[in-house]
Amino acid sequence: MGIKWDEILITGDPIILGSQIAILLTTLGIIGGLTYLKKWTWLWREWITTVDHKRIGIMYIVAAVLMFFRGGMDGLMMKAQTSRPEMSFLDAQHYNEVFTAHGVIMILFMAMPFLIGLMNVVIPLQIGARDVAFPQLNALSFWLFFSGAMLFNIAFVVGGAPDAGWTSYFPLAGKEFSPGIGNNYYAISLQIAGLGTLMTGINFIVTILKMRTKGMTLMRMPMFTWTTLITSVIIVAAFPIFTVALALMTFDRLYGTHFFTVAAGGSDMLWANLFWLWGHPEVYIVILPAFGMFSEIISTFSRKQLYGYKSMVVSIVAIAVLSMLVWVHHFYTMGSGALVNSFFSITTMMIAVPTGVKMFNWLFTMRKGRIKMTTAMLWSLAFVPNFVIGGVTGVMLAMGAADYQYHNTLFLVAHFHYVLIPGVVFAVFAGLYYWWPKMFGFMLNEKLGKWHFWLFVIGFNVTFMPMFFLGLNGAVRRAYTFSAESGFAPLFLLSAIGSVILAAGFAVFCYNIYWSIRYADRNISSDPWDARTLEWATASPVQHYNFAKLPEVKSLDAFWYMKKDNEGLTLKDEEIEEIHMPSNSGLPFLMCVAFGIVGFFLIFEWHLLAAISAVLIIAGLIYRSFDYNDGYHIHKDEIKKTEGAWRKMEGKVNNHVS
Amino acid sequence: MSANVNTSLPLEYQTEQSRMNILGFWIFLGAEIVLFATLFSVYGVLYKNYAGGPTHQDIFMIKEVMIQTVLLLTSSFTMGVAIWEMRRNNKKGLIGWFILTLLLGAGFLFMEINEFIHYVHEGATMQTSAFLSSLFVLLGTHGAHVTFGIFWATMVIIQIAKRGLTPVTARKTFIIGLYWHFLDVVWIFIFTFVYLKGMVL
Numbered sequence: 001m002g003i004k005w006d007e008i009l010i011t012g013d014p015i016i017l018g019s020q021i022a023i024l025l026t027t028l029g030i031i032g033g034l035t036y037l038k039k040w041t042w043l044w045r046e047w048i049t050t051v052d053h054k055r056i057g058i059m060y061i062v063a064a065v066l067m068f069f070r071g072g073m074d075g076l077m078m079k080a081q082t083s084r085p086e087m088s089f090l091d092a093q094h095y096n097e098v099f100t101a102h103g104v105i106m107i108l109f110m111a112m113p114f115l116i117g118l119m120n121v122v123i124p125l126q127i128g129a130r131d132v133a134f135p136q137l138n139a140l141s142f143w144l145f146f147s148g149a150m151l152f153n154i155a156f157v158v159g160g161a162p163d164a165g166w167t168s169y170f171p172l173a174g175k176e177f178s179p180g181i182g183n184n185y186y187a188i189s190l191q192i193a194g195l196g197t198l199m200t201g202i203n204f205i206v207t208i209l210k211m212r213t214k215g216m217t218l219m220r221m222p223m224f225t226w227t228t229l230i231t232s233v234i235i236v237a238a239f240p241i242f243t244v245a246l247a248l249m250t251f252d253r254l255y256g257t258h259f260f261t262v263a264a265g266g267s268d269m270l271w272a273n274l275f276w277l278w279g280h281p282e283v284y285i286v287i288l289p290a291f292g293m294f295s296e297i298i299s300t301f302s303r304k305q306l307y308g309y310k311s312m313v314v315s316i317v318a319i320a321v322l323s324m325l326v327w328v329h330h331f332y333t334m335g336s337g338a339l340v341n342s343f344f345s346i347t348t349m350m351i352a353v354p355t356g357v358k359m360f361n362w363l364f365t366m367r368k369g370r371i372k373m374t375t376a377m378l379w380s381l382a383f384v385p386n387f388v389i390g391g392v393t394g395v396m397l398a399m400g401a402a403d404y405q406y407h408n409t410l411f412l413v414a415h416f417h418y419v420l421i422p423g424v425v426f427a428v429f430a431g432l433y434y435w436w437p438k439m440f441g442f443m444l445n446e447k448l449g450k451w452h453f454w455l456f457v458i459g460f461n462v463t464f465m466p467m468f469f470l471g472l473n474g475a476v477r478r479a480y481t482f483s484a485e486s487g488f489a490p491l492f493l494l495s496a497i498g499s500v501i502l503a504a505g506f507a508v509f510c511y512n513i514y515w516s517i518r519y520a521d522r523n524i525s526s527d528p529w530d531a532r533t534l535e536w537a538t539a540s541p542v543q544h545y546n547f548a549k550l551p552e553v554k555s556l557d558a559f560w561y562m563k564k565d566n567e568g569l570t571l572k573d574e575e576i577e578e579i580h581m582p583s584n585s586g587l588p589f590l591m592c593v594a595f596g597i598v599g600f601f602l603i604f605e606w607h608l609l610a611a612i613s614a615v616l617i618i619a620g621l622i623y624r625s626f627d628y629n630d631g632y633h634i635h636k637d638e639i640k641k642t643e644g645a646w647r648k649m650e651g652k653v654n655n656h657v658s
Numbered sequence: 659m660s661a662n663v664n665t666s667l668p669l670e671y672q673t674e675q676s677r678m679n680i681l682g683f684w685i686f687l688g689a690e691i692v693l694f695a696t697l698f699s700v701y702g703v704l705y706k707n708y709a710g711g712p713t714h715q716d717i718f719m720i721k722e723v724m725i726q727t728v729l730l731l732t733s734s735f736t737m738g739v740a741i742w743e744m745r746r747n748n749k750k751g752l753i754g755w756f757i758l759t760l761l762l763g764a765g766f767l768f769m770e771i772n773e774f775i776h777y778v779h780e781g782a783t784m785q786t787s788a789f790l791s792s793l794f795v796l797l798g799t800h801g802a803h804v805t806f807g808i809f810w811a812t813m814v815i816i817q818i819a820k821r822g823l824t825p826v827t828a829r830k831t832f833i834i835g836l837y838w839h840f841l842d843v844v845w846i847f848i849f850t851f852v853y854l855k856g857m858v859l
């Protein structure tokens with residue numbers, strides 16, 4: 001079938017060669033380390049085959065941090081390339097590959113898994129459940145994401161990187177103009193990861209609708225649970241569009257159809273429409289859970305109930321609906337005519353209304369609160385003004401007529417980094433500092449956390465603020481260099497310096513994780529922040545069955561009132577019952593391998609091999625259909641022992657309310 | 659997950675896990691609706707872009723399509739009967755009607771594959787024009803779903819035969835029933851908006 005062996009590995013570029021060596025050494029290091037420490041069975045039993053939502057969440061987060069590193073390196077490379085006029089660090093082709101990888105990785109393999117990871121860890125606990133509705137499907141979701149992410153990540157060393165932008169617009173992304181296999185990576189790996197995301201969406205809708213503990217009505221759900229529910233609904237409504245778009249792209253590229261081609265009646269703008277029909281809801285998929293986390297954190301550290309709970313709920317529902325009605329704002333310049341552009345201008349601006357309501361609610365939550373300046377709270381405080389900058393420039397971009405000026409400039413790039421970084425990245429950092437003790441039983445160092453915070457926030461502003469002005473002066477996006485005469489040099493340099501500060505902040509974050517794992521105090525309370533929601537009503541790290549006795553909810557901020565009224569915190573021996581748990585399974589991981597193999601062959605257009613190996617996927621499905629393992633029971637003695645260990649002698653949870 | 663069994667409900671709804679699976683499947687069908695809606699929109703955008711190639715009238719064979727439609731609609735009816743037999747706790751009846759359903763589905767599929775072969779003989783391939791690309795992919799996605807359904811249902815029939823009617827096998831059967839009816843609904847849209855519209859307009 002004409003396999004060109006010599007074209008599989010990319011050769012001839014020093015940066016890529018360096019990466020290949022680094023990848024090889026890291027892989028060998030990991031394999032060697034695991035073998036030396038005899039950790040293979042541990043890894044398989046405790047992590048790879050796990051169906052525990054908390055562990056799956058942690059694996060998502062680890063993957064997301066690694067992807068943040070990779071995407072961040074890409075960002076730094078671009079900043080280095082544009083730090084001076086006419087730099088020759090990256091050539092045009094290489095710059096294209098780098099911004100494509102950066103955009104895809106940051107959104108789909110950093111932001112999404114980071115948020116889904118935190119959702120996984122927190123949501124079942126917050127609603128007082130023992131797991132998600134479909135634990136094994138949850139593991140499959142993770143492993144499909146992982147399979148897609150790994151495929152995408154090897155592109156630049158094996159076969160060639162996609163280079164048509166994270167939007168992969170046609171006709172550029174078609175076979176005619178991108179004949180290599182690079183863009184196949186985009187089509188196939190995002191498809192695999194997207195399947196995982198869709199399953200996550202379904203899983204969380206059912207979990208939240210069906211598994212809430214006694215007394216938790218919809219209007220008593222914590223805000224993070226609410227935003228997760230609505231996010232999951234958007235996932236189910238929007239991801240199938242992307243599934244279709246990617247499938248059609250695959251057909252065009254692999255089988256010569258004419259959906260998006262210029263020839264034979266295809267329509268390139270059809271791709272743009274389908275992409276953004278998914279793409280715009282996607283940005284709300286990443287922002288809504290982040291909003292939820294800020295709500296929890298602001299309320300906890302202001303020591304007050306969230307202000308305007310009902311209006312918060314109405315706002316997220318309104319945002320979800322509007323998010324489906326704005327996609328054309330990404331291509332006003334396509335020339336749809338004044339009427340169409342005006343319609344989408346108005347719907348876009350309307351989103352600012354519910355978002356503004358939320359902003360004021362957060363501010364009113366803090367008003368007269370006794371604010372504690374923890375690291376998690378600092379991120380939430382910084383989020384407010386920075387996100388407002390992103391939002392206001394968003395309203396500027398929303399005006400169809402004015403957008404003809406801003407379109408495709410660095411003004412836009414600055415805008416979306418001002419919503420994505422304060423909105424999502426600040427949120428996941430805040431969430432990580434906040435829930436870290438719940439996941440691991442010790443805190444991240446608060447002092448290093450503050451260094452991380454200040455370096456990152458200052459670096460972020462220095463990097464992206466200049467881009468607004470560069471863009472207004474006419475600097476286009478996705479351009480690998482500029483001339484000295486353009487006069488852009490000082491601002492580009494400033495921006496590059498900012499990115500170094502930003503990177504230093506990230507380095508402190510990594511160091512903080514290392515430091516805390518080694519030195520942090522293990523002897524902390526299960527409720528170190530004096531928090532308000534149910535995830536804090538159980539041990540840290542959480543025992544695998546979550547709750548010995550499912551808590552009962554009487555109001556919003558249930559745990560807060562449990563502590564205040566000293567109710568439901570104790571556990572009597574006779575209340576302990578056997579608990580049913582799902583068994584581990586290696587199948588999700590094997591499916592990850594199977595999808596990876598099939599995906600890889602498809603990317604290389606080795607159709608016969610792909611068809612043969614698809615048997616692996618089918619075998620997995622058949623195995624699953626005949627699998628009647630329905631879990632095991634945890635005995636009372638074991639529960640008694642576990643509960644005794646963390647409840648200390650008196651059998652009580654921390655019931656301190658300040 | 660828990661053993662919380664409510665025997666006053668139909669078999670497939672008795673355990674909490676089954677109720678969750680069924681709800682989850684309804685939500686999945688919601689995603690499938692979006693998927694097919696997108697394919698219909700793509701077809702709606704491209705269906706007149708013949709690019710000099712064959713048009714609807716050149717290739718459609720209305721008699722064969724009518725037979726396909728009858729086969730699939732009948733299979734939806736037999737599927738309904740199968741579920742009714744399941745509710746009556748009649749395992750034999752369930753399996754019989756279930757197999758009949760799949761035979762009808764296979765007949766549909768056979769006709770559809772023949773239809774595709776016929777198109778290709780007429781020189782109407784997926785690569786000919788945007789219209790044909792969207793036609794093949796829309797029909798093909800539906801056909802692939804039917805194929806998948808037949809294999810999946812076969813697995814479940816084996817399980818019913820081996821294990822009898824339990825809350826789990828009943829739930830699996832019920833879910834396939836939903837899936838099958840859904841494919842029928844999609845076909846009705848295909849029949850109307852692709853074939854009828856294509857022949858008349």
Ligand code: HEM
Pocket residue numbers: 072075076078079099100102103104106107111164165166167413417420421424425463476477478479499502
């Ligand atoms: C961490 C520091 C970051 C730096 C230094 C950075 C830098 C950049 C640069 C220089 C570009 C390309 C500008 C151009 O020439 O067009 C870019 C594009 C982009 N960035 Fe970032 N970025 C960062 C973080 C993020 C994050 C967190 C996200 C998303 C969650 C993100 C999403 C994107 C996207 C989607 C693009 C567009 C890619 C494309 O044009 O196809 N970035 N970024």
Ligand SMILES: [Cu+2]
Pocket residue numbers: 279280283326327329330
């Ligand atoms: Cu948008």
